Amino acid sequence: MELKKLLDDYEIGGIGDIKKHTLRFHSYRIGTVEGMLTIFAEYTSGQFPITYKGYPSGQELLIELCNLNLELREKPLKECAEILIRWSLENIHPYYHYGDDVAALEQVDNDADQYWDMLVNVIECYSISVKDMVQDLEQLYTDTMTLFAIRSLMEGKITDAQRIYGEVRVPDEKNLLHAWYRADSVHRPLVLQDFIENIPKLKMGLEYDISTGQIQLQPVVKSVVDAAYFGLARFMAVNANALDDYGGKTNIAFCQACGKAFIKRGNRQKYCGTLECQSVRNKLKSKEYYYRKRR
Numbered sequence: 001m002e003l004k005k006l007l008d009d010y011e012i013g014g015i016g017d018i019k020k021h022t023l024r025f026h027s028y029r030i031g032t033v034e035g036m037l038t039i040f041a042e043y044t045s046g047q048f049p050i051t052y053k054g055y056p057s058g059q060e061l062l063i064e065l066c067n068l069n070l071e072l073r074e075k076p077l078k079e080c081a082e083i084l085i086r087w088s089l090e091n092i093h094p095y096y097h098y099g100d101d102v103a104a105l106e107q108v109d110n111d112a113d114q115y116w117d118m119l120v121n122v123i124e125c126y127s128i129s130v131k132d133m134v135q136d137l138e139q140l141y142t143d144t145m146t147l148f149a150i151r152s153l154m155e156g157k158i159t160d161a162q163r164i165y166g167e168v169r170v171p172d173e174k175n176l177l178h179a180w181y182r183a184d185s186v187h188r189p190l191v192l193q194d195f196i197e198n199i200p201k202l203k204m205g206l207e208y209d210i211s212t213g214q215i216q217l218q219p220v221v222k223s224v225v226d227a228a229y230f231g232l233a234r235f236m237a238v239n240a241n242a243l244d245d246y247g248g249k250t251n252i253a254f255c256q257a258c259g260k261a262f263i264k265r266g267n268r269q270k271y272c273g274t275l276e277c278q279s280v281r282n283k284l285k286s287k288e289y290y291y292r293k294r295r
């Protein structure tokens, strides 16, 4: 998976890049906290979690998490727990725990073994409520699709907006397209303004950077979902500098066959890279060719 590579060579840049340490554990178990299904990271003596400097690129993370949400839908929580464990093992622990930066330093210490055992197995700092994370992901998905649909409406591409917004599940009074259709052309900008206003606010704060010895303004991020929201904001806003996390212009699009988000490699790419969707594309292409030839 490409994300793993991105985790390794994530570069430090201007405001908006998140430098907190993140962790990948080697195993998890499923349990409950006050009756709520919960997954717990496990620590086995000597097998330290892998430490990463920072979160992966916000945009790539955003795509991963939106697609993860589609995978979780309609599944019983137990199965969601298994899927979230798989994701965490392949990527990073989804929530930041206060002190992870210290933990990264402790790892070289003599007492590291005891330290991790205490933090992970005894105090259980690295536990995740399955229901909470499922809800966080659904919200992120809704907000992401809302913003992409808004951008299509702004560009006058109404069918695109409908397609993008198609899988969003919100009650009627929160439905962007319903509100937009109900408004006349004078009030439509106000509808867009209103929906953008309802996207969760991003938090910034001061941090002391140990490696450079400087005070810096940084995004306040407690989870991969927070990091994805920063990626989303920087992708959408015209005045968010360092718009791009890795050099070239990144274009997010939604596959016309399966609906998943993917990074567009060319301007006209309509289908994601999976074999199924590419075969849909090829079939349509050959049909088109057949009809053109017959005429």
Ligand SMILES: [Zn+2]
Residues within 6 Å of the ligand: 255, 256, 257, 258, 259, 260, 271, 272, 273, 274, 277
């Ligand atoms: Zn697809």
